[in-house]
Amino acid sequence: MTDAQHEYVDQVATFFTMVGSARAWAEILGWLMICEPAEQSQAQIAAALSLSAGSVSTQLRTHVSLGLVEQVRVRGDRTQRYRLRSGAWHSVMASELDRIRALGELARDGAAVLPRERPERVTELGDLADFFAREWPPLMERMNAELTKGTP
Amino acid sequence: MTDAQHEYVDQVATFFTMVGSARAWAEILGWLMICEPAEQSQAQIAAALSLSAGSVSTQLRTHVSLGLVEQVRVRGDRTQRYRLRSGAWHSVMASELDRIRALGELARDGAAVLPRERPERVTELGDLADFFAREWPPLMERMNAELTKGTP
DNA sequence: AACACGTTTCAATCATCGCTGAACTGCTTG
DNA sequence: CAAGCAGTTCAGCGATGATTGAAACGTGTT
Missing domain, CATH: 1.10.10.10 (Winged helix-like DNA-binding domain superfamily/Winged helix DNA-binding domain)
Structure with a gap:
């Protein structure tokens, strides 16, 4: 070494x-x-x-x-x-989706204790998680498509 | 409480x-x-x-x-x-870009010790970082556009 | 000025968690 | 079946880093 x-x-x-x-x-x-x-x-x-x-x-x-x-x-x-x-790094990125989902869960569970004042403190997190849960899969697909060019 | x-x-x-x-x-x-x-x-x-x-x-x-x-x-x-x-969660996501860049840096520095066998072990990381560095900003823009609908 | 309150700083303590080393399991070979 | 090697497990040690408690600081109040 x-x-x-x-x-x-x-x-x-x-x-x-x-x-x-x-x-x-x-x-x-x-x-x-x-x-x-x-x-x-x-x-x-x-x-x-x-x-x-x-x-x-x-x-x-x-x-x-x-x-x-x-x-x-x-x-x-x-x-x-x-x-x-091979593809180790790709799968790291792909697994982000799980963490995003966990955040969404966290937001959903927050409904039980939603504050009257500025409830967005919790709901914003949920919206965000939803957004990413929708966007992530196609992004991953584009990633794979683009980076698999040289290695079929 | x-x-x-x-x-x-x-x-x-x-x-x-x-x-x-x-x-x-x-x-x-x-x-x-x-x-x-x-x-x-x-x-x-x-x-x-x-x-x-x-x-x-x-x-x-x-x-x-x-x-x-x-x-x-x-x-x-x-x-x-x-x-x-307000927008705290958004900025968490936005700051991911920095970490992605750091990974790119890591890959670039790996050039000095690039292995002959399966160099993708390092280069794949770099390609990935580049991909995200390109995709992240527009994604963030869409995120803001979509989630700011209700709160101008 | 002296006081009171909120905040900051910092040394000492405490807990956590990773690391080591050694014992143990299982496999293969002579 | 003994010996050797690869890998696993686990108790004990050690280091890192967070938490506390107390003292210092600053600012506004009487």
């Missing part, structure tokens, strides 16, 4: 820790973006990032469950490999 | 703590969504939520700096009041 690679992993990790991710989680993500080969065993990841086997196991599982990383079995080799899923 | 209100504040707080916000920050947000009157002093907020004056002061400042909350002076009364800004 070169200095430049190390620096980049750090940069990615810094970004994602800023938005609330665990350090190890973020470092693994950064490493899987640039490592060679793209498929890595847990041991390789642990070695490259100087992380304990435990952290790698745990955080890798959350990566997998989020759909960012996939496990691959290389035939002839029994050790599991992990790699960034 | 009724039980229902308390419950709702808790629900909002739970949602936002899930995505990495501080508990007090999130509770204040929930309270400012449904409190009556909409304008509240720090002391009122602290009392309603059983928070210390210190937390309220600190977290309220971050709310203000994020543009979610604004301070208002009620004439005749010297104590400062705080309230949810």
